[in-house]
Each structure stands twice: as C-alpha cells, then as structure tokens.
Amino acid sequence: MARAPSIVASRRLSSTAVTFSGTILVVMLLAALLADLIGPHDPLSIDPNRILESPTRTFWLGTDELGRDLLSRLMHGARVSLAVAISAVAIAAVVGVPLGITLAYVGGRVETLAMRVVDVFVSLPEIFIAIVVLAFAGGGMTPLIATIGLLYFPQFARVSHSMARSILVRDHVLASRSLGAGPLWIVRKEVVINMYSVIAVQASFTLSFAMLTEAGLSFLGLGVPAPTPSWGQMIGTLKDYIYINAWPVVLPSIALFATVLAVNVLGDCLQDRLNPELRR
Amino acid sequence: MTARQALVVEDLVTVFDTPEGEIRPVDGVSFTIPKGGIVCLVGESGSGKSVTALSLMRLIDPPGRIAAGRIQLGGIDLLTLTESEMNHIRGRNLAMIFQEPLTALNPSRRVGGQIAEVLRIHRSVSRRQAMRHAVDLLEKVGIPDPAVRARAYPHQLSGGMRQRVMIAIACACDPDLILADEPTTALDVTVQAQVLRLLVDMQERTGSALLFITHDLGVVAEIADRVVVLYAGQVVEEAEAARLFDSPAHPYTEALIASVPDVDAPRSPKRRLASIDGTVPLLTESGPGCRFRDRCPKAHARCQADPPLVEPEAGRKVRCWLHVS
Numbered sequence: 001m002a003r004a005p006s007i008v009a010s011r012r013l014s015s016t017a018v019t020f021s022g023t024i025l026v027v028m029l030l031a032a033l034l035a036d037l038i039g040p041h042d043p044l045s046i047d048p049n050r051i052l053e054s055p056t057r058t059f060w061l062g063t064d065e066l067g068r069d070l071l072s073r074l075m076h077g078a079r080v081s082l083a084v085a086i087s088a089v090a091i092a093a094v095v096g097v098p099l100g101i102t103l104a105y106v107g108g109r110v111e112t113l114a115m116r117v118v119d120v121f122v123s124l125p126e127i128f129i130a131i132v133v134l135a136f137a138g139g140g141m142t143p144l145i146a147t148i149g150l151l152y153f154p155q156f157a158r159v160s161h162s163m164a165r166s167i168l169v170r171d172h173v174l175a176s177r178s179l180g181a182g183p184l185w186i187v188r189k190e191v192v193i194n195m196y197s198v199i200a201v202q203a204s205f206t207l208s209f210a211m212l213t214e215a216g217l218s219f220l221g222l223g224v225p226a227p228t229p230s231w232g233q234m235i236g237t238l239k240d241y242i243y244i245n246a247w248p249v250v251l252p253s254i255a256l257f258a259t260v261l262a263v264n265v266l267g268d269c270l271q272d273r274l275n276p277e278l279r280r
Numbered sequence: 281m282t283a284r285q286a287l288v289v290e291d292l293v294t295v296f297d298t299p300e301g302e303i304r305p306v307d308g309v310s311f312t313i314p315k316g317g318i319v320c321l322v323g324e325s326g327s328g329k330s331v332t333a334l335s336l337m338r339l340i341d342p343p344g345r346i347a348a349g350r351i352q353l354g355g356i357d358l359l360t361l362t363e364s365e366m367n368h369i370r371g372r373n374l375a376m377i378f379q380e381p382l383t384a385l386n387p388s389r390r391v392g393g394q395i396a397e398v399l400r401i402h403r404s405v406s407r408r409q410a411m412r413h414a415v416d417l418l419e420k421v422g423i424p425d426p427a428v429r430a431r432a433y434p435h436q437l438s439g440g441m442r443q444r445v446m447i448a449i450a451c452a453c454d455p456d457l458i459l460a461d462e463p464t465t466a467l468d469v470t471v472q473a474q475v476l477r478l479l480v481d482m483q484e485r486t487g488s489a490l491l492f493i494t495h496d497l498g499v500v501a502e503i504a505d506r507v508v509v510l511y512a513g514q515v516v517e518e519a520e521a522a523r524l525f526d527s528p529a530h531p532y533t534e535a536l537i538a539s540v541p542d543v544d545a546p547r548s549p550k551r552r553l554a555s556i557d558g559t560v561p562l563l564t565e566s567g568p569g570c571r572f573r574d575r576c577p578k579a580h581a582r583c584q585a586d587p588p589l590v591e592p593e594a595g596r597k598v599r600c601w602l603h604v605s
Contacts, residue, residue: 171383178337179371179398179449182364189397193388 021262032079041069052245073229080230085210091149096156104164121154134222197274204267286489287313292349305331307513320500323510326560372402375450379462381442385434392430398452417448440471454486512571519596529598
C-alpha cells in the first residue's frame with residue numbers, strides 16, 4: 001500500500017530539481033532575449049586599463065582580457081549558445097523525423113539499407129566530423145547551425161523510425177486504412193500525432209548535446225567568429241589567463257554547465273511525465 | 281442474381297509466404313450476402329475468419345496476399361481496383377468494425393474528430409459540418425450527451441461506449457456492407473447484448489448488409505439470416521440459420537452446436553460439457569483429405585480424399601463425404 005520511501009524521496013527531490021532547472025533556463029532565455037536592453041555595458045567596448053578584473057561596482061561580474069564587461073558578454077553569449085543549439089535541433093528534427101517516418105512507412109529493403117546508413121552516421125565521432133566540415137565551410141553562424149543540425153538528425157531519424165514502426169502495426173492504423181485513409185492522412189493523423197511526446201523528449205536531450213558541441217567548437221575557434229561572444233569561445237580565450245585571475249574563466253563555465261544540466265533535468269522530467277508506464 | 285447480392289465472394293484464396301513455405305489461411309472460400317441481410321461467419325480461432333474479413337477489405341499486407349478468387353461488392357470487382365480506387369470504396373461502401381475498440385481508436389484524438397474523419401475523407405464537407413454530423417451519429421448510436429462525449433478521448437469512455445463509437449464510424453457513410461469482426465468479444469456480457477442490438481438497429485436503419493464474424497453461437501442464433509461455417513480456411517457448411525441449428529449437416533457444425541452448454545438440462549454429476557478433441561490443424565501440415573477427419577467421430581476411408589462442397593438440399597452447402605451420394 002504505502003509507497004517505498006525511496007520513491008517518495010526521489011520524487012520530492014525531482015520536483016525541486018525541476019523548479020530549479022526551470023528557473024535557470026528561464027533566466028538564461030531572458031538574458032539572451034533582453035541582452036541589448038538590460039545588459040549594463042556594450043559587450044564589445046574595450047578598456048585597456050581594467051583587464052581581468054574581479055567583480056566591482058562598475059563591472060558586476062568583472063572584465064575579460066580586453067577589459068570588456070563579463071556580464072554583458074555572458075548575456076550575449078547566452079544568445080549565441082541558445083540560438084545555435086535551438087536552430088540546430090530544429091534542423092535535426094525537420095530532417096530526421098520525416099525521414100524516419102517515411103522509411104518506416106516504405107519498409108522493405110529501402111528501409112533496411114537507409115537505416116544502416118543512418119546507423120553509420122550515428123557511429124561517427126561528432127566533433128571530428130564537425131571540425132572537418134567547418135574547416136572547409138568556414139566559421140559563422142549559418143555553417144555552425146547547419147553542421148550541428150546535420151550531426152544530430154540521425155538520432156531523430158532513428159527514434160521516429162522505431163516509433164513509427166511500432167505505431168504503424170497498431171489496430172487504429174488498420175482501422176483508419178479500413179476507412180479509406182490514404183498514406184499522407186495516416187502519417188499525419190495516426191502516426192505523427194502519437195509521437196509528439198517522444199520527439200519532444202528527444203529534442204530536449206539533443207538540445208543539451210547541441211549546446212555542448214557548439215561550446216566545444218567555439219572553444220576550438222571553429223564557432224562564431226570573434227568578437228561576437230559565445231560561452232565556448234570565452235572559455236577558450238580566458239583559460240589562458242587563469243594564473244592571472246581565475247575568476248573570468250569560471251563564469252562562462254558555470255553558465256554552460258548550469259544550462260546543460262537544467263535542460264537535461266527537464267528532459268528527464270518530461271520523459272517521466274510522458275511515459276505512461278512511469279506515470280502515477 | 282448479383283443484383284440482389286450485396287457481396288459475392290468466389291473461391292477466395294489468401295496466402296502468406298513464410299520461410300517454411302506458403303500457407304493458406306483462406307483456401308477457396310465462397311459465399312454471398314444479400315442486400316440488407318445478415319450473414320454470420322463462424323469458426324474457432326485459426327479458422328481464417330479475420331483473414332477473410334481483411335481480404336474483403338483488401339487490407340492484407342505482405343507477406344500475405346490474395347492469390348485467387350473474386351470479390352464483388354454491388355457489382356464492382358474489388359480485386360481489379362487500384363489502391364486509390366479501393367480507398368474510395370473503403371469507409372464509404374465497405375466499413376469494418378474491429379474486435380477491440382480501445383486499440384482500434386486513435387488514443388491521441390477526440391472521438392468526435394475520429395468520426396468526422398470518415399466524412400471528411402469521403403465527402404467534401406467542412407470541418408464544422410463533419411463535426412455536427414459526428415455529434416448526430418453519436419446520438420444515433422445511443423451515447424448520452426453526444427456534444428460533450430464528442431470531445432472525449434477514447435480512454436475516457438467505457439468499453440461499450442467505445443464500441444458504439446466504432447459503430448458510428450462504420451455507419452457514418454451508410455455503407456453497403458459492414459464487416460464486424462467479433463465486435464462484442466471484448467465487452468462485458470451485459471454490454472454485449474446492447475451493442476449487438478444497436479448494431480442490428482443501425483444495420484436496418486442504413487440498409488447495409490452485415491457480415492458478422494464470431495465464435496459465439498448464441499449471437500449467431502439471435503441475429504443471423506444465414507451462417508457460413510469456416511474450418512481451417514474452408515467453408516464446411518453454409519445454410520439458413522434456423523436450419524443449421526435444427527439439423528446441422530457437417531459433423532463439425534454438429535459438434536460445435538453440441539458444445540454449447542445447455543442451461544435448461546437437468547443437473548447431474550455425470551453430465552459433461554461436450555467438446556471437440558484436438559485443435560485446428562496447423563496450416564503448414566494440411567495434406568490431401570478432409571481437414572476435420574482427425575477430430576471427426578464419423579471419419580471413414582473416403583475422408584482420405586478432399587471432400588467436395590455439395591448442395592444436398594436447396595440453400596444448403598456441405599463439404600463432407602457423408603452427403604455425397
């Protein structure tokens with residue numbers, strides 16, 4: 001009758017964790033959206049006399065190696081990180097989901113062959129591929145988004161493929177066919193509608209991976225070109241000055257860590273909520 | 281002759297290609313359903329009832345296929361149609377009701393929308409008109425508060441109500457023929473009778489013919505005009521319902537009827553429920569000869585050869601050597 005105490009405890013913990021993560025994410029989103037309005041300084045204006053400072057009254061979170069305001073740069077960095085990650089996930093989903101569903105619907109040898117190709121894509125080391133592609137395509141927002149998006153579409157393809165396969169053999173699909181529904185109708189009204197939740201969970205996890213990949217590439221100098229700030233790029237630059245002042249490099253690291261963690265926790269929670277077997 | 285028939289099935293053969301070879305769940309089935317009539321397709325599990333129904337809808341997926349035969353629905357030969365022509369027939373002229381309404385309804389969509397869907401596929405009506413029609417249909421199938429129920433999801437309805445929704449969907453376009461594949465099997469006994477009555481009511485109201493697939497002989501006795509008994513993919517007997525129950529001609533039909541418990545018979549510890557020993561032969565092991573002979577109390581030498589389907593009296597067909605003179 002009584003629930004196992006460990007389950008109760010973990011559920012209570014998860015609800016605080018969710019609130020906490022939600023707050024972090026909302027703060028980050030607001031910072032990104034309102035960076036121009038509420039950012040205390042111009043993120044690009046340099047001040048040679050006040051480099052690598054710890055927090056002061058003028059610079060609330062200190063300054064970087066060129067005397068630029070770190071708070072403003074973090075806010076603008078959030079904009080780049082989130083924009084790149086969200087756009088990349090959107091591309092991955094828009095390419096991957098229709099591909100997976102189409103292959104599940106077509107079936108036969110085409111399906112087997114194409115899914116093997118997708119598996120090969122999944123097995124490739126992501127950063128390595130991204131470095132190769134970006135080395136040729138050059139830096140900048142668009143190539144970065146496109147590359148990360150293409151890096152993660154196979155995961156969407158695999159998830160939606162296996163989901164679509166399991167839905168297509170259900171009775172309600174047969175019933176819909178018995179009513180004269182054509183392929184497009186069935187895909188839209190019977191298949192896609194029953195996999196929104198799974199896609200949402202996949203998107204949330206891919207979002208955190210995309211953020212880390214973007215940060216990694218920017219760290220290596222393959223992301224958005226300077227002087228536009230992004231978290232990965234800030235970490236990459238400021239790490240060189242860690243012996244002069246460790247403070248500046250810690251800030252973007254915390255921002256990245258907290259955001260990725262928040263996205264993951266929310267993704268986990270979403271999965272639990274949407275999974276009927278775990279609900280209640 | 282075909283003018284009075286809603287459905288004519290001739291020598292229908294449906295095969296499945298398996299690694300062990302070809303199997304034939306439906307092996308030369310023929311029967312007819314008159315316009316507005318009710319025919320029951322009876323047989324135990326594995327006799328080919330459901331595959332027959334899906335073949336009639338042409339919804340047999342690979343590795344299965346319809347290998348031979350003719351299916352004529354109101355004079356249209358369904359097996360010659362293209363897939364898109366067939367989609368015009370499905371749902372409009374020919375509708376199907378499934379055994380388990382919970383899985384046959386889309387769990388993520390409101391039931392009203394699912395009823396409206398048929399109308400939107402087959403008739404050029406607006407979303408709003410279709411929804412209004414859907415609510416009317418819900419009322420016709422006896423769902424109280426239809427406007428509210430139309431906004432419910434399948435899991436919010438009871439089993440009986442869900443099956444009523446399925447009936448509403450099937451009847452939405454006034455089809456010529458409704459295939460009902462064990463529509464009451466998944467329901468509580470008390471609800472079964474109500475749903476059965478509704479189905480017959482709706483069938484009378486729309487003037488549709490009804491092919492009712494079941495293994496419940498009680499249901500057969502209640503509603504059927506004619507009965508087709510299926511065994512291992514073949515028709516073993518076809519007759520008017522009353523005559524079939526009065527004087528079953530095939531030993532299998534006889535055994536089936538004998539295995540229905542008789543609640544009026546006097547109780548005694550010696551009385552045992554009659555049963556048929558053994559099971560339906562595996563489709564992979566069917567050699568020549570009568571397929572029922574291993575379980576048949578009247579089997580004899582001639583049963584080693586395939587019995588023909590004969591007509592011992594007008595309006596009755598039997599596949600048994602006992603009736604071949």
